[in-house]
Each structure stands twice: as C-alpha cells, then as structure tokens.
Amino acid sequence: MRLSGFPATRRVLALSLSVTSALWVTTALAPHARAAQDAPPAVAPVVAPAVTPAVTVDARGVPDSFADLADRLLPAVVNISTTQTLKGDSEDEEGEEGQGPQIPDFPRGSPFEKFFHDFMNRQNTPNSPPRKMQALGSGFIISADGYIATNNHVIRHADKITVTLQDNTVLPAKLIGHDERTDLAVLKISSPRPLPFVSFGDSDTARVGNWVLAIGNPFGLSGTVTAGIVSSRSRNIDQGPYDDFIQTDASINKGNSGGPLFDMHGAVIGVNTAIYSPSGGSVGIGFSIPANEAKGIIEQLRKTGKVSRGWIGVRIQDVTQDIADGLGLKPAKGALVAGVEPKGPAAKALLTTGDVIRQLNGKDIEGRALPRLIADLPVGSQAHLTVWRKGKITDIPVTIGALPESKTDPEEKPAKSSAPKSDKAVDLGALGFSAASITDESRKKYRLSDDQKGVVVTGVVDGGPAADRGMKPGDVVTEVQQTAVNSPAELRKGIETAQKEKRHSVLLLVHDMDGLRWVPFPLDGSAH
Structure with missing residues (x-):
C-alpha cells in the first residue's frame, strides 16, 4: 500500500520492509525478506482446531486476562508467505522500483553503510539473473470453506502464496481478488475439514477507549497477541479517497499487515494495515481499515473477484471557513463541487461547479466523506443530494453510476478558438500574484490546452498569500465568486466586487496540474 501526503520527516509504514521515496513507504512484509530459491515446505495434512466459529466472549471494564478470548481467536488467524520473482533490473511489471530488502540505518559514512550499499548495488545490477524474494504477512479466515481476508500489499505481485495455520499446517493459497483503492484482498485455501473462522462486527460501535486485541505475524513471530484500546476514529492518513481508519495503540509491527483487530466480543472490527513510526517499529x-468498510469490499471480492463502486463524477473539496465566507454560506459544512465530469451522473443531474452538497439521502456530510459514502451505494440506485446553490437549497436526484476502471475517454475538443487580443496584465499585489490573458504564446509556454x-x-x-495556497505560474483562474472570467480586467472586477460587498474572502476557481480547486483569499486584511 502506498501512502502519501505525510511530511518527509515522518514515516508511515505499511507494516512491511521495503522502502520507496522519502515517505518511507513499505511493501515487503517481514524484516527477514530475502532472496531465496528454496522450495516451500511440504503440505501437511489439515487438522482443523477445535473452536467454535462464532466468538461471543464479552469483557467489560478492565479484564483480568485476555487468555480465554485469545485461545478462541488464534486458530482463525493465519500467516501468509509470498514469493516474488524480481527481474535483474529490480523493476516490476508496472515499471516501479523493485521491492528489495531495506538497508539498515547505519551511521552516515560508516563502513557498515558502505558495505550494505555496495552489496545492494551488486544485487540490482542490470541484466543480472532473476532472483526470488520472500515476505511474510498476516490474514484471517472468514468462512469454514477457507476464504481468507488480508491486505492487498501483502500479496501484491506474488508468484506464489502459502498460508500457515495456527497448528503449523501449510497450505497453498489462490488469489480470488484484490482491491488497490482500499488495500484489501481475498485468498482461498482448500481443506478436507471445516476451518475455524471469525466474523466481522460493527465497527461503528467501537468507541474511543474500548479494549481491542490485535493478532498477527510481526517480524515473522507467528500467533502474536497484543492488546490496547481504540485511540481515535475516522483517521485520514492520505492513503486514498476512502480513508476512514481506526487508530489503536495495540502494538502492531512489520508483518502484522492483513491481521485482524478484535473487539472484546471476538468480532473483527478492523484490518491492520499501517503504522506511524519514526523508527520502523511500533510506537x-x-x-x-474499519470492518464496516472492509466487509462489503471483501464480500464483493469473494463473489466476483472485483469491486464495483458507486460514482457520480464530481471533484470535491471540504468547505473551509474561508470558502464559506466567500460564498456567503453558513455554517461552513458540506462538499464543494470543484469540477463535474462531462457526461457523468452529476452532469446529467445538472450539478455545477460551485454547488455545495450539504446532505446525502437526508444525512449531513463533510466533503472528505462524500467519495466513500457514494462508493458504498449500489450502482443504478437513486440518491438524493441536498444542494446549496447561490443562497438557495434544492433537492437534486442523481442516479449512481459505476466508478470507471480507468479514466473515462476525453470529450471531443471544440474547434480551436483564436487567441484573445492582448489585455493588459494585472498585478494583484494584495493576493500575491499577477495574471494575464491566455495567448498562443502562453498556451505553448505553460502547455495549456x-x-x-x-x-x-x-x-x-514568494511567501505571499498565493504562494501559501500552492498557486504557481501557469495556473489558470477560471472563475471569481462563481462567475467566469476570461480577461485580467474581469478578474480584477470580480475581486473588487467582493470587496464592495464587504465579504471576508474571495473565491477563485483555479485550474492547475491536478485539476480544478477553489482557492479562498482573505479580504479583511489577514493576508495569510
């Protein structure tokens, strides 16, 4: 799993070993990941541990011991071993850097650092023969017939997957399906006897401060049980559009990826996926991943091998106080539409840039949560959006579409229009940037369509309000206060109008390399 958005001084690990980029993101799964040519252990006969499939043990207050609960749950948690063939140039099939072993953190310039650096360079020599890398992770059995839930990054690009049960029975596993967006995957093993399994619980009932157990395979140490509490809910770690993580202080380390997080009833309320760590170990x-998000994905993967998600085709951002002030919106809540996909469901429902979605099917929403909530809706169903549009509230029905597997085909471009006549550039000193009309020369210079x-x-x-808000030369301002602008004079007039209306901030719709976004600028003297 690739996590992004954290400062370079922090390390977020996907409970594994290999490192890519300054973000210290990892994708191998145990500290002893190694090149190996050895054949996997022989498959032993299966003996299903004698446990009841459904665990109902309840612990209240401060438990005297977790032993009874752990005894019941351990047989359903498995170790997952993968083997991957690495090319000589250490690049995988997607052209990414190979996931070789991590170089230990030796003092800079020390003989040990040079030794390991030279060793790794020899291993990654171009045209060197293919080699095999092994890695370890965790998973848990979710049905008596051998379906197993785990993380996608545990089995990503694996040539061979092996599962080891609690009684050391070793079985080959088949990949049923995986989902990169949520980092979940489903495996299948075959057994002549019913296997012990655990069930997903209701993660919404997990309160901050509740006791939890984590079971997995940290550092290759199978069947490790750790206890802690729910530290926080709805954490966004910038992994993707569906972030809604449960945070826990139960010790989780490299190799715990894909393992379950249990409540005191023995129900799975989360799938352990990532840790924050400045050192690589648990802090x-x-x-x-919350069970209420995971179980729907897991069920789809189990039945069809793929995931179908709801989609309406909008680009959104959270409504901040500055944005709300610029729009004249109270309170500062909802999802601001920054762009609408042509021919998508939202476009067909006549949603437009600048609309603020306040409710989905009668429930208040925040901008960050909208993609996840829409994704959970059945394709083809109808949803009702409560939309604020220029001071008025309206109900807009929209038919949920299917999230495209890849970017939709671009619309046909209109005939090229002649460049506008030169219009005097404006220097918006108070906002910290200058702007000019789009000409043939600027289209070529900034690679504009x-x-x-x-x-x-x-x-x-440098250091001005525009720079603080991430604006760069080549960005294009398309609207001011939801009114289109096509000349520097119109841009200045729109800003002056907002000032005359005594607004606290002015909203600019900016088209940059990442697409459209609303950028608020204060007008009450607080430039930053």
Missing part, C-alpha cells in the same frame, strides 16, 4: 500508533479558458497566472510572490 503505539497503528491504523486499521487549446480550449483552456480563463486568466493565466504569470507570477507568484
């Missing part, structure tokens, strides 16, 4: 900050409309940013003052 008591672990993250689990032939049909791009708006006013191009030609300069940004």
Whole structure:
C-alpha cells in the first residue's frame, strides 16, 4: 500500500520492509525478506482446531486476562508467505522500483553503510539473473470453506502464496481478488475439514477507549497477541479517497499487515494495515481499515473477484471557513463541487461547479466523506443530494453510476478558438500574484490546452498569500465568486466586487496540474 501526503520527516509504514521515496513507504512484509530459491515446505495434512466459529466472549471494564478470548481467536488467524520473482533490473511489471530488502540505518559514512550499499548495488545490477524474494504477512479466515481476508500489499505481485495455520499446517493459497483503492484482498485455501473462522462486527460501535486485541505475524513471530484500546476514529492518513481508519495503540509491527483487530466480543472490527513510526517499529500508533468498510469490499471480492463502486463524477473539496465566507454560506459544512465530469451522473443531474452538497439521502456530510459514502451505494440506485446553490437549497436526484476502471475517454475538443487580443496584465499585489490573458504564446509556454479558458497566472510572490495556497505560474483562474472570467480586467472586477460587498474572502476557481480547486483569499486584511 502506498501512502502519501505525510511530511518527509515522518514515516508511515505499511507494516512491511521495503522502502520507496522519502515517505518511507513499505511493501515487503517481514524484516527477514530475502532472496531465496528454496522450495516451500511440504503440505501437511489439515487438522482443523477445535473452536467454535462464532466468538461471543464479552469483557467489560478492565479484564483480568485476555487468555480465554485469545485461545478462541488464534486458530482463525493465519500467516501468509509470498514469493516474488524480481527481474535483474529490480523493476516490476508496472515499471516501479523493485521491492528489495531495506538497508539498515547505519551511521552516515560508516563502513557498515558502505558495505550494505555496495552489496545492494551488486544485487540490482542490470541484466543480472532473476532472483526470488520472500515476505511474510498476516490474514484471517472468514468462512469454514477457507476464504481468507488480508491486505492487498501483502500479496501484491506474488508468484506464489502459502498460508500457515495456527497448528503449523501449510497450505497453498489462490488469489480470488484484490482491491488497490482500499488495500484489501481475498485468498482461498482448500481443506478436507471445516476451518475455524471469525466474523466481522460493527465497527461503528467501537468507541474511543474500548479494549481491542490485535493478532498477527510481526517480524515473522507467528500467533502474536497484543492488546490496547481504540485511540481515535475516522483517521485520514492520505492513503486514498476512502480513508476512514481506526487508530489503536495495540502494538502492531512489520508483518502484522492483513491481521485482524478484535473487539472484546471476538468480532473483527478492523484490518491492520499501517503504522506511524519514526523508527520502523511500533510506537503505539497503528491504523486499521474499519470492518464496516472492509466487509462489503471483501464480500464483493469473494463473489466476483472485483469491486464495483458507486460514482457520480464530481471533484470535491471540504468547505473551509474561508470558502464559506466567500460564498456567503453558513455554517461552513458540506462538499464543494470543484469540477463535474462531462457526461457523468452529476452532469446529467445538472450539478455545477460551485454547488455545495450539504446532505446525502437526508444525512449531513463533510466533503472528505462524500467519495466513500457514494462508493458504498449500489450502482443504478437513486440518491438524493441536498444542494446549496447561490443562497438557495434544492433537492437534486442523481442516479449512481459505476466508478470507471480507468479514466473515462476525453470529450471531443471544440474547434480551436483564436487567441484573445492582448489585455493588459494585472498585478494583484494584495493576493500575491499577477495574471494575464491566455495567448498562443502562453498556451505553448505553460502547455495549456487549446480550449483552456480563463486568466493565466504569470507570477507568484514568494511567501505571499498565493504562494501559501500552492498557486504557481501557469495556473489558470477560471472563475471569481462563481462567475467566469476570461480577461485580467474581469478578474480584477470580480475581486473588487467582493470587496464592495464587504465579504471576508474571495473565491477563485483555479485550474492547475491536478485539476480544478477553489482557492479562498482573505479580504479583511489577514493576508495569510
């Protein structure tokens, strides 16, 4: 699993070993991941541990012991071993850097650092023969016939997957399906006897402060049980659009990936996926995918091998106080529409840039949660959006579409329009940038599309309000206060109008390399 968005000084690990980029993101699964040519252990006969499939043990207050609960749960938690063939140039099939073993953190310039650096360079020599890498992770059995839930990054690119049960029975596993967006996967093993399994619980009932157990395979130490509490809920660690992690202080380390997080009833309330760590080891900050998100994905993977998600085709952002002030919206809540996919469900429902979605099917929402909530809705069903549009509330029905597997085909571009006549550039010193009309020269310089409309940013003052908000030369301002602008004069007029209306901030719709986003600028003297 690749996590992004954390400062380079922090390390977020996917409970594994290999490292890519300054974010210290990892994808191998045990500290002893190694090149190996050995055949996997022989398959032993299966003996299903004598446990009841459904665990109902309840612990209240501070338990005297977790022993009874652990005894019941351990047989359903498995170790997962994978073997991957690495090419000589250490690049996988997607052209990414190979996931070789991590170089230990030796003092800079020390003989040990040089030794390991030289060793790794020899291993990654171009045209060297293919080699095999082994890694370890965790999983848990979810049905008596051998279906297993785990993380996608545990089995990603594996040539061979082997599962070891609690009684050391070793079985080959088949990959049924995987989902990169949520980092979940489903495996299948075959057994002549029913296997012990655990069930998903209701993660919404997990309160901050509740006791939890984590079971897995940290550092290859099978059947490890740790206890802690739910530290927080709804954590966003910038892993993707569906972030809603449970945070726990139960010790979770490399190799715990894909293992279960249990409540005191023995129900799975989370799938252990990532940790925050400045050192690579557990510091008591672990993250689990909530069961209420995971179980729907797991069930789809189990039945069809793939995931179908709801989609309406909008680009959204959270409504901040500055944005709300610029719109004249109270209170500052909802999902601000920054872009609408042509021919998508939202476009067909006549949603438009600048709309604020306040409710989904009668329930208040925040911008960050909208993609996840829409994704959970059945494709083809109808949802009702409560939308704030220029001071008025309206109900807009929208038919949920299926999230495209890849980016939809681009619309046909309109005929190239002639460049506008030169319009005097404006220097918006108070906002920290200057802008000019889009010309043939600026289209070429900033690689703007032939049909791009708006006013191009030609300069940004270092440390100014625009720079603080991530604006760069080449960005294009397309709207001011939800009114289209196509000349510097219109841009200035829109800002002056907002000032005359005594608004606290002015909203600019900016088209940058990542697409459209609303950028608020204060007008009450607080430039930053």
